[in-house]
Amino acid sequence: MDSDALLEIQNLKTYYPIRGGFFRRVVGNVKAVDDVSFTIKRGETLGLVGESGCGKSTTGRTILRLMKPTDGKVLFEGEDITNLSGARLQKARRDFQMIFQDPYASLNPMQMVGDIISEPILNYEKRDKKELKQYVKNLLKKVGLPEEAYYKYAHEFSGGQRQRIGIARALALNPKLIIADEPVSALDVSVQSQVLNLLKDLQEEFGLTYLFIAHDLSVVKHMSDRIGVMYLGNLVEVASNKDLYQEPLHPYTQALISAIPEPNPKLKKERIVLQGDVPSPANPPTGCPFHTRCPMAQEICSQEKPPLKEVKPGHHVACVLY
Secondary structure, eight states: OOTTEEEEEEEEEEEEEEEETTTTEEEEEEEEEEEEEEEEETTOEEEEEOSTTSSHHHHHHHHTTSSOOSEEEEEETTEEOTTOOHHHHHHHHTTEEEEOSOTTTSSOTTSBHHHHHHHHHHTTOOOOHHHHHHHHHHHHHHTTOOGGGGGSBGGGSOHHHHHHHHHHHHHTTOOSEEEEESTTTTSOHHHHHHHHHHHHHHHHHHTOEEEEEESOHHHHHHHOSEEEEEETTEEEEEEEHHHHHHSOOSHHHHHHHHTSOOSSTTSOOOOOOOOSOOOOTTSOOSSSTTTTTOTTOOGGGGTOOOOOEEEETTEEEOOTTO
């Protein structure tokens, strides 16, 4: 494992069984994540982008062990946490937390904000009540909320404020890794930039490492040091922020980049429109998963699945053209 890597994912697979017949036997699998490998270095942000249903969120939840992987390994600081359970898994989870997509569904409506943020801390250690209350109030100020928010309930806040509460809860245990699962997609555009800038400020202050999951390419560009592009449960390209947006290599990445709106209406940009629909992950195509929609597909593309390989320093792509 790379000494600078905080997290290393090796050949990760997460399949959902399809059951049928009178005895509900397994008759197939939905291949939500299919042989994905990547690393995240300490202090960096890796963006994970792709269409809805490509496996981004499942990847994040599998890393956190909110769901059990079908195969592969998850190494955190060199330790294999893939098969941990019980007390050992709970101990490991202190170092990685999640910011959920929906700020409305991810907060307990029956608890005051102070209790929501205090709960993960009390799961791991005993704290003096007065000291804990002040610690939580300081966290609320860090995320841009007043101390009085401690005594209120989640329904008393706007969507952006609720997401700030979720961020404070994720920070409560001083984690090393935060997985942000589309943290601004449910927010108004005017609030999104505020939350994104808050995440960047907190990363600098606390030395955090992010796996930032999103489908908005502009948001990912703003947040990420490196970016991984997913299609049908597979990573098809991984590169630095600059390389990916200036010189995308995979045909799918090129199509995604071409879809980003151009802020200057005088500049014309050729749009790459993909034909057909995304295949079902329950019955993915043989060979390259993208070949059924690829404008540059060759005969070999339907026969062999190209590996993700480094074609330039730090730039990996899974395509027979390289």
